[in-house]
Amino acid sequence: xxxxxxxxxxxxxxxxxxxxxxxxxxxxxxxxxxxxxxxxxxxxxxxxxxxxxxxxxxxxxxxxxxxxxxxxxxxxxxxxxxxxxxxxxxxxxxxxxxxxxxxxxxxxxxxxxxxxxxxxxxxxxxxxxxxxxxxxxxxxxxxxxxxxxxxxxxxxxxxxxxxxxxxxxxxxxxxxxxxxxxxxxxxxxxxxxxxxxxxxxxxxxxxxxxxxxxxxxxx
Numbered sequence: 001x002x003x004x005x006x007x008x009x010x011x012x013x014x015x016x017x018x019x020x021x022x023x024x025x026x027x028x029x030x031x032x033x034x035x036x037x038x039x040x041x042x043x044x045x046x047x048x049x050x051x052x053x054x055x056x057x058x059x060x061x062x063x064x065x066x067x068x069x070x071x072x073x074x075x076x077x078x079x080x081x082x083x084x085x086x087x088x089x090x091x092x093x094x095x096x097x098x099x100x101x102x103x104x105x106x107x108x109x110x111x112x113x114x115x116x117x118x119x120x121x122x123x124x125x126x127x128x129x130x131x132x133x134x135x136x137x138x139x140x141x142x143x144x145x146x147x148x149x150x151x152x153x154x155x156x157x158x159x160x161x162x163x164x165x166x167x168x169x170x171x172x173x174x175x176x177x178x179x180x181x182x183x184x185x186x187x188x189x190x191x192x193x194x195x196x197x198x199x200x201x202x203x204x205x206x207x208x209x210x211x212x213x214x215x216x217x218x219x
Contacts, residue, residue, distance in 0.1 A: 002098045010093045020143070024140055029136060030137075031135040032133075032135070032196065033075075033135070037072075040075045042204070044071070044074045046071065050169075050208060051071050051072075053205065053208060054068075055130055055133070055193075056200060056204065058190065060190075065129075065130060069114040070083060070159075070162040071162050071165065072130050073118075073158055073162055074162065079120070080155060084116075084117055084147075084152050085112050085150060086113070086148045086151070087111045087150070088112075088146070088147055089111075091112070112150065113129075115127050115141075116158070117138055133197060188202075188205050
């Protein structure tokens with residue numbers, strides 16, 4: 001159950017968010033994953049799926065920020081970055097989440113979300129939000145979400161977490177780790193995390209199938 005005040009706050013936040021998204025797109029503060037990032041993610045596997053597929057699948061990332069956020073760092077291991085988690089208004093102000101919190105379904109940290117912050121240079125840091133499949137300028141994202149960091153993990157800690165979940169292609173056992181094409185086709189029915197990734201996702205499935213059929217994992 002939520003109050004009228006809480007519902008009004010949520011509606012005002014959505015108006016602000018929509019306006020900021022328009023501003024961010026117009027002023028190059030919001031970015032999509034590029035080919036360089038996606039191609040690097042092909043070399044790392046989460047079970048039988050390359051990260052270039054996993055991180056473009058909506059069902060694999062939506063609601064799994066804690067687990068999936070560290071995996072994006074394989075796209076820029078040479079850079080400085082850190083893991084952060086903290087409150088975001090898009091989760092904390094949502095009346096559905098507030099109701100579930102009061103009903104005891106969600107815990108006290110129900111508004112928390114995990115991201116990766118990557119340092120490009122002294123003047124630019126980027127936020128990777130894998131649940132959205134988008135990249136933001138840090139200052140813009142923090143204002144957009146009213147983000148309040150609670151937990152931080154260093155670069156090495158983040159890589160250790162990612163390595164616990166993933167395997168480099170050079171260490172894969174093809175027969176044990178690859179889905180048969182018949183099962184893989186089920187994943188192809190899932191939507192991309194953003195509609196504009198639909199063609200990219202189809203291409204990643206195509207590349208993966210070629211690897212399966214040829215047995216050339218490093219292709």
